[in-house]
Amino acid sequence: MSIFLVYFYLVIFVVFDIVILSYGIEQIVRIIRKLPPPVPSAKKLRNAVVQEIRSEFPNAKTILDIGSGWGGMTRKISRHFPGVSVTGIELMPTPYIYSVVAGVFFKNVKYVFGDAFKFLENKKFDIGVAYLLTRTMPEVEKYLSNFNLLLVLDFPLPNTTPYKIIKLHKDFLGQHRLYVYKNK
Secondary structure, three states: OOHHHHHHHHHHHHHHHHHHHHHHHHHHHHHHOOOOOOOOOOHHHHHHHHHHHHHHOOOOOEEEEEOOOOOHHHHHHHHHOOOOEEEEEEOOHHHHHHHHHHOOOOOOEEEEEOOHHHHHOOOOEEEEEEOOOHHHHHHHHHOHHHEEEEEEEOOOOOOOOOOEEEEEEEEOOEEEEEEEEEOO
């Protein structure tokens, strides 16, 4: 084996170890801070969001993905709406860094690292998208007026009646739903 291959494999091994270590540390931080785990959106869920944007607000100019995680939703939306400014905001570093790298060729996508609720203060978006766990939804509800349309996957706002509920597919996690909230 050539010395080049040895160095190449060594570099790959070190990078892999750094990624695994940082992800492990991140999971410990999540547990200590009592933060929810990342909830990646399945392709069917992303497709449902795109379809709903098309039917309810096709002329949107700004979209915010609250808790964008690994960035799958933001990239999907940006592909289907190239003229829309799509922002993803993520609190944890590993998914944020992955999103930035994976979204480097998407001209209409911007990723922000930080707390979505601090970011939302004094900001308005045409559409908000949230796929967060139940315990986070009361906080999302406080910012409902920041959006003309809010699309929430699986975990509805606790005290606000949705404009409509779309029953999506069923899988091992249960029945998926898309909750659509319109700002009056």
